[in-house]
Amino acid sequence: MDGKKAVGIDGTTKDDYGKDLEKNLANLVDRMKRKAYHPKPARRVEIPKDNGKTRPLSIYCYEDKLVQEAIKRVVEAVYGPIFYEEMMGFRPHRGCHGALKLLDNQKPVLLAEQEKPEEELYQGRFL
DSSP: OOTTSOOOTTOOOHHHHHTTHHHHHHHHHHHHHTTOOOOOOOEEEEEEOTTSOEEEEEEOOHHHHHHHHHHHHHHHHHHGGGSOTTOOTTOTTOOHHHHHHHHHHSOOOOGGGSSSHHHHHHTTOOO
């Protein structure tokens, strides 16, 4: 993870966390196993926009970022292989541009022309 990013409300940087990494990770894993881990509140910062307004940005603590990344990797490993290639949302190397390209290449099909259109819909496939 990038150590140059802003710190959360606890002020802990990547370097700070890494000074006693083994102890910190063992403590984190223990708390997660005991279901005693609770993420800290995010630090809210207002980011200026070009039009003079601001937008809110939530900055999480380093330990919370570690937990998020670990869970993301587990979920991707477990569920990634069972997703259809057409499923684009929040997957590695996929996004809205890929979904639009896929739709541009699809032949339009009316539901009435399908033999069993409800089956295709329930299976989550594009028509």
